[in-house]
Amino acid sequence: MTRTFSRIVETVADFFLIFIIVFGIYIITHGHLTPGGGFQGGVVLAAGILLLLVAHGFSFARKIPEELLSDLEAIGGIAFILLASLGFGQSFFYNILWHEKLAFAEQVGRFFSGGAIPLMNLSVGLKVVAGITSGMFALSLFGGEES
Amino acid sequence: MSHLPICGIVVYLTAAFLTPLLYKAHRRVAEGVFLASTLSNPVLQTLLILELSSNSWKPIVYTLGAAGPYEWTYPIRIVLEVDALSAFMALIVTSISAAVALFSIGYMEEDGLQKYYTLFLLLDAGMLGMVLTGDLFNLYVFLEITSISSYALVAFRKHQWEAVEAGMKYMIMGSLASTIILVSIALLYGEYGTLTMAQLGWQYRHHPTGMARVALAGLLAGFLMKGGIVPVHMWLADAHPAAPSTISALLSGLVIKVGIYSAARIAYSVFWMGTDVRLLGWLVVVVGAASIIVGNLLAGFQRDIKRLLAYSSIGQVGYVVTGLGIALIPGVNPEASRAALDGALFHLLNHAVLKAMLFLSVGAIVHSLGTRDIGYMGGIAKRMPLTSAVVLLGAMGIIGAPPLNGFVSKWMLYEATAIFNPIIGAIAVLGTAFSTVAYGRLFYALLGRESRLVADRSPRDPGLWMSVPMIFLAAASVLFGILPRIPVVGLVRPARAALLSPGSYTSWLKVAGGILSSPNLPPAGQPISVFGSWVPAVFLLVFAISIAFFLLIRNLSASGVRTVGEGVKVFLSGEDERDFEALQLPGTSVVWGFAEAVKSLVNALKREHSGDLTVYLFWLIFLYAVLILLWGGA
Amino acid sequence: MMVYLTAFALIMLGIAGMLFRRNLLKIIMALSVADSGAYLLLIAIGYRSGGTAPILTGYEGGPMVDPLPQALVLTAIVIGVCVLIMAVSLVVNVYRHYGTLDVSELRRLRG
Numbered sequence: 001m002t003r004t005f006s007r008i009v010e011t012v013a014d015f016f017l018i019f020i021i022v023f024g025i026y027i028i029t030h031g032h033l034t035p036g037g038g039f040q041g042g043v044v045l046a047a048g049i050l051l052l053l054v055a056h057g058f059s060f061a062r063k064i065p066e067e068l069l070s071d072l073e074a075i076g077g078i079a080f081i082l083l084a085s086l087g088f089g090q091s092f093f094y095n096i097l098w099h100e101k102l103a104f105a106e107q108v109g110r111f112f113s114g115g116a117i118p119l120m121n122l123s124v125g126l127k128v129v130a131g132i133t134s135g136m137f138a139l140s141l142f143g144g145e146e147s
Numbered sequence: 148m149s150h151l152p153i154c155g156i157v158v159y160l161t162a163a164f165l166t167p168l169l170y171k172a173h174r175r176v177a178e179g180v181f182l183a184s185t186l187s188n189p190v191l192q193t194l195l196i197l198e199l200s201s202n203s204w205k206p207i208v209y210t211l212g213a214a215g216p217y218e219w220t221y222p223i224r225i226v227l228e229v230d231a232l233s234a235f236m237a238l239i240v241t242s243i244s245a246a247v248a249l250f251s252i253g254y255m256e257e258d259g260l261q262k263y264y265t266l267f268l269l270l271d272a273g274m275l276g277m278v279l280t281g282d283l284f285n286l287y288v289f290l291e292i293t294s295i296s297s298y299a300l301v302a303f304r305k306h307q308w309e310a311v312e313a314g315m316k317y318m319i320m321g322s323l324a325s326t327i328i329l330v331s332i333a334l335l336y337g338e339y340g341t342l343t344m345a346q347l348g349w350q351y352r353h354h355p356t357g358m359a360r361v362a363l364a365g366l367l368a369g370f371l372m373k374g375g376i377v378p379v380h381m382w383l384a385d386a387h388p389a390a391p392s393t394i395s396a397l398l399s400g401l402v403i404k405v406g407i408y409s410a411a412r413i414a415y416s417v418f419w420m421g422t423d424v425r426l427l428g429w430l431v432v433v434v435g436a437a438s439i440i441v442g443n444l445l446a447g448f449q450r451d452i453k454r455l456l457a458y459s460s461i462g463q464v465g466y467v468v469t470g471l472g473i474a475l476i477p478g479v480n481p482e483a484s485r486a487a488l489d490g491a492l493f494h495l496l497n498h499a500v501l502k503a504m505l506f507l508s509v510g511a512i513v514h515s516l517g518t519r520d521i522g523y524m525g526g527i528a529k530r531m532p533l534t535s536a537v538v539l540l541g542a543m544g545i546i547g548a549p550p551l552n553g554f555v556s557k558w559m560l561y562e563a564t565a566i567f568n569p570i571i572g573a574i575a576v577l578g579t580a581f582s583t584v585a586y587g588r589l590f591y592a593l594l595g596r597e598s599r600l601v602a603d604r605s606p607r608d609p610g611l612w613m614s615v616p617m618i619f620l621a622a623a624s625v626l627f628g629i630l631p632r633i634p635v636v637g638l639v640r641p642a643r644a645a646l647l648s649p650g651s652y653t654s655w656l657k658v659a660g661g662i663l664s665s666p667n668l669p670p671a672g673q674p675i676s677v678f679g680s681w682v683p684a685v686f687l688l689v690f691a692i693s694i695a696f697f698l699l700i701r702n703l704s705a706s707g708v709r710t711v712g713e714g715v716k717v718f719l720s721g722e723d724e725r726d727f728e729a730l731q732l733p734g735t736s737v738v739w740g741f742a743e744a745v746k747s748l749v750n751a752l753k754r755e756h757s758g759d760l761t762v763y764l765f766w767l768i769f770l771y772a773v774l775i776l777l778w779g780g781a
Numbered sequence: 782m783m784v785y786l787t788a789f790a791l792i793m794l795g796i797a798g799m800l801f802r803r804n805l806l807k808i809i810m811a812l813s814v815a816d817s818g819a820y821l822l823l824i825a826i827g828y829r830s831g832g833t834a835p836i837l838t839g840y841e842g843g844p845m846v847d848p849l850p851q852a853l854v855l856t857a858i859v860i861g862v863c864v865l866i867m868a869v870s871l872v873v874n875v876y877r878h879y880g881t882l883d884v885s886e887l888r889r890l891r892g
Contacts, residue, residue: 090214
């Protein structure tokens with residue numbers, strides 16, 4: 001027995017998705033200024049996608065190919081390791097972008113400060129979104145077969 | 148400053164993240180990167196050991212994110228601290244992973260293997276991080292990486308019910324243990340305001356408190372569970388057989404060793420100097436001795452060959468833990484202490500090599516026959532001579548027969564336990580007798596008359612990918628047995644010296660006027676001004692009362708009778724129980740006389756291993772409660 | 782003081798739930814509750830009386846609470862989420878094989 005939500009729920013969910021995405025990206029990118037960061041914003045984004053999944057039913061889970069999520073996750077991880085290895089002259093996690101004023105190196109408290117930290121937030125956010133979304137889709141595909 | 152400590156972990160992590168992308172491109176590319184990362188790591192760790200030894204084994208401290216730990220006035224960053232013991236463990240971890248990785252290229256033939264390679268590399272990264280780190284919370288993070296990867300790898304073959312059940316039980320027990328470890332880390336942080344293990348060691352030596360002892364009890368309970376020690380060993384007998392054989396080799400050979408290493412690191416380098424650990428040492432020796440007996444005894448009564456090897460692992464890790472416990476106790480004959488630690492550390496290396504060898508070769512046999520039952524494996528030796536030779540070599544090594552490496556380390560442990568206490572010495576030798584029974588059955592099975600299954604399947608020796616690691620590990624075990632001076636003098640003795648001298652572990656700290664420079668240090672004895680009431684004694688009292696309450700409930704419910712849930716279900720009813728009275732051996736079995744003699748003990752033990760997850764969890768909380776109540780008092 | 786008692790009660794309730802419940806999903810939820818208790822304990826340890834949030838912009842002076850336990854708790858929450866996802870997917874697999882979620886039915890492996 002397939003049971004989907006009514007038109008109203010689907011439309012409202014689609015409408016709210018854009019707000020959730022903006023909020024999630026805000027949390028990710030302002031991780032070095034306000035509470036938040038990669039993981040928290042990634043979870044918010046994944047919750048937005050989960051809202052769509054719940055509203056539209058299990059068929060939604062088949063629309064995004066699993067390989068794409070796996071690749072995004074891998075790219076996020078590789079970007080993180082690359083950023084961490086940039087400062088290998090001094091040490092592994094050395095924030096060379098900040099100390100040598102290469103990028104993201106304005107005064108503390110501005111948006112473009114923090115060196116590698118906002119970039120690491122972005123890569124972690126990408127990885128978290130891809131990971132949690134693929135986990136949710138895998139679980140829903142289980143349930144979808146049963147019903 | 149050399150970057151060697153972090154290089155191994157970075158190599159593993161990069162390869163782990165690259166694998167999904169490369170696997171899509173072409174499977175061989177992913178396998179190539181997999182092999183490159185696992186084979187280059189032992190080289191890196193050897194370089195690390197050479198660098199350490201050239202500096203007279205002074206610990207290398209590597210700070211993540213800055214040039215040195217003291218870039219500000221106090222060290223605040225995560226440090227990796229590599230001393231002789233860490234480097235020794237790192238070499239073991241990376242070498243055996245490399246051999247198993249080589250084997251798994253030929254062994255795993257399923258689809259969707261990118262998950263396997265990724266999880267394998269993450270498991271390696273986690274283990275390497277655990278042995279190299281010098282920061283307590285970093286230890287917890289890497290412990291979780293290792294544990295989660297191993298849960299996923301145990302449940303890898305999801306279509307088999309056995310893997311799913313074993314993975315579920317392992318995961319629930321492991322997560323509870325990790326939560327207990329996290330709570331203990333929180334208590335330690337609240338007490339001392341720092342997480343670096345060297346600083347904690349210094350603080351504890353000069354300001355020991357009762358709360359820290361509670362924290363130590365929790366940390367030990369958690370890490371002993373990860374190491375598979377009685378009474379929290381029951382997950383091991385289920386999880387290690389259910390995993391793919393290469394992962395069983397990693398689990399039995401490395402993951403439990405790293406758990407024991409963490410317990411030893413915390414007990415020795417952080418807590419040893421500041422307090423009287425006699426009772427704790429005795430507790431550790433007692434659980435180690437119990438593991439020796441239970442593990443080796445039950446190994447002889449299994450029909451499933453991998454379950455036999457898993458129980459044998461419990462027994463051998465019991466030897467390591469007994470040795471570590473003996474050296475913890477102050478006032479023991481220093482000869483015995485040194486021999487105990489030497490034997491324990493060398494046995495750690497030997498058992499890792501031998502168990503990996505055993506699981507790999509048994510995996511090849513199981514793979515070609517399609518069954519894990521020993522009864523059907525008659526006469527394999529004629530068809531698969533190389534594999535059987537490796538199995539028999541490994542069995543002789545674990546029994547402790549010269550000239551293999553198991554003999555040397557077990558001999559050192561016999562010496563140490565005999566000097567220490569005659570009962571423990573007798574238990575150590577009894578353990579060898581029991582394991583002889585277990586592996587003796589294996590001998591007779593492999594060398595006996597050919598069974599019909601073997602005749603039908605006509606297995607042959609595996610190909611090159613799988614043979615080379617087995618030969619390499621066998622050669623290593625023979626080499627360590629004939630020339631034990633090389634590993635013992637070169638690696639084990641410095642590791643033992645490093646473990647027994649926490650002074651050198653904390654030598655890089657700057658202490659000014661008796662006060663350690665640290666951001667959060669409260670004046671000694673004064674509570675931090677948090678609601679004015681971080682008074683540890685009250686916390687400890689409430690904690691101990693609750694634990695006692697739970698113990699009481701556990702003891703009130705008679706074993707086997709449940710008083711919760713729908714009605715009261717008697718433990719052994721409602722299902723078709725195997726008849727526990729009948730032994731699992733036919734009358735013509737060669738060990739029948741021995742089996743009759745120990746029948747009642749074995750049946751009692753088998754009844755305790757009921758397979759019920761709730762009972763497993765009870766044992767973990769029981770161990771935690773016992774450790775706190777007996778030793779945590781202020 | 783109340784915070785510590787609450788954190789400690791959460792941990793104990795979580796452990797009790799894991800020991801006394803038979804439904805696998807309830808055991809996992811109890812594990813999550815115990816984890817939450819551990820997080821609360823960590824954050825409460827970092828509190829300093831009269832302290833403000835440890836944010837540098839707009840800081841006006843006075844004591845700040847300790848930011849290190851907050852970072853520890855974030856990491857621990859991530860780990861907890863990972864364990865939860867794995868546990869739930871294993872539970873789904875268990876249901877497929879056994880048809881029940883009762884943990885006392887999961888006893889095919891014993892001895």
